[in-house]
Amino acid sequence: MSLSPVPASPPPRPFDEDEEDEGIGGKMSFLEHLDELRQRLIKSLLAVLVGFVVGVVFIGPIFDFIMKPLQAILPSGGKLIYTDPTEAFMIQMKMAALVGLMLALPVLLWQVWAFIAPGLYAHEKRFAIPFVMMSTVFFIGGALFSHYVIFPAMWRFFASFSTETVEFAPRIEPVFSLYVRMALGMGAVAEMPTLVMFLARVGLVTPMFLIRNTKYAILLIFVVAAVVTPSPDVVSQFLLALPMFVLYAFSIVVAWVFQKRTPPAEA
Numbered sequence: 001m002s003l004s005p006v007p008a009s010p011p012p013r014p015f016d017e018d019e020e021d022e023g024i025g026g027k028m029s030f031l032e033h034l035d036e037l038r039q040r041l042i043k044s045l046l047a048v049l050v051g052f053v054v055g056v057v058f059i060g061p062i063f064d065f066i067m068k069p070l071q072a073i074l075p076s077g078g079k080l081i082y083t084d085p086t087e088a089f090m091i092q093m094k095m096a097a098l099v100g101l102m103l104a105l106p107v108l109l110w111q112v113w114a115f116i117a118p119g120l121y122a123h124e125k126r127f128a129i130p131f132v133m134m135s136t137v138f139f140i141g142g143a144l145f146s147h148y149v150i151f152p153a154m155w156r157f158f159a160s161f162s163t164e165t166v167e168f169a170p171r172i173e174p175v176f177s178l179y180v181r182m183a184l185g186m187g188a189v190a191e192m193p194t195l196v197m198f199l200a201r202v203g204l205v206t207p208m209f210l211i212r213n214t215k216y217a218i219l220l221i222f223v224v225a226a227v228v229t230p231s232p233d234v235v236s237q238f239l240l241a242l243p244m245f246v247l248y249a250f251s252i253v254v255a256w257v258f259q260k261r262t263p264p265a266e267a
Contacts (some may be wrong), residue, residue, distance in 0.1 A: 040111040047107035051100030059092050073155050075162050080172045091172050109135045134194045142190025143183040151182050154236045185228040189244055196251040200258045207256040217248050
């Protein structure tokens with residue numbers, strides 16, 4: 001009796017690294033997503049709390065770092081004032097909270113990335129560290145640019161209206177609120193290259209798209225500068241718009257480096 005030949009097994013399918021871990025996010029139920037979000041939020045709040053404690057410990061140097069340059073711009077002998085008994089204490093607590101946010105920023109960004117990572121391909125997950133590092137550096141850099149350049153220029157403009165009959169004696173609460181608004185606004189604007197990097201990796205933005213729409217970007221930059229800057233003077237708005245132009249140009253380079261490239265076979 002002759003034996004029929006055993007059919008050869010099909011060759012193994014080539015391994016695609018994009019399929020590694022693909023679909024993990026889709027396997028999670030809605031409640032599991034909520035639990036994941038809860039855990040990320042708890043870790044983020046703990047990081048901010050630790051940073052807040054550090055800010056409280058060093059609140060003296062932090063207060064001087066923010067307020068002394070502003071006081072120096074006031075007319076001779078001028079001081080920042082407070083009229084509510086709790087105002088100075090609450091300002092110090094808000095400063096500690098701002099410091100806590102800045103110190104916890106890498107942890108916050110890592111938690112954001114970890115939450116969206118299950119929905120990404122394996123090769124896209126490799127950009128976790130560049131994403132966190134770029135976001136942290138650009139945000140803090142934007143806040144420092146506001147502290148050293150934009151806000152002092154705006155502050156000089158406000159103080160220039162002091163005369164012999166009108167004295168500029170600002171309260172610390174609205175001053176610090178304006179300071180936080182400018183610092184966080186400039187920090188958010190400075191995230192432009194990081195956002196472009198992510199959009200370029202998923203194929204939603206290309207360098208040519210950014211180049212073709214430069215004129216619209218310039219218009220939008222001036223609109224954002226006018227909205228973020230409460231001062232009506234052109235100098236403050238230009239000081240905010242100028243780094244945004246530089247960031248947009250740098251974003252074109254980032255989009256070229258991180259753009260989603262078509263494999264030669266598909267091209």
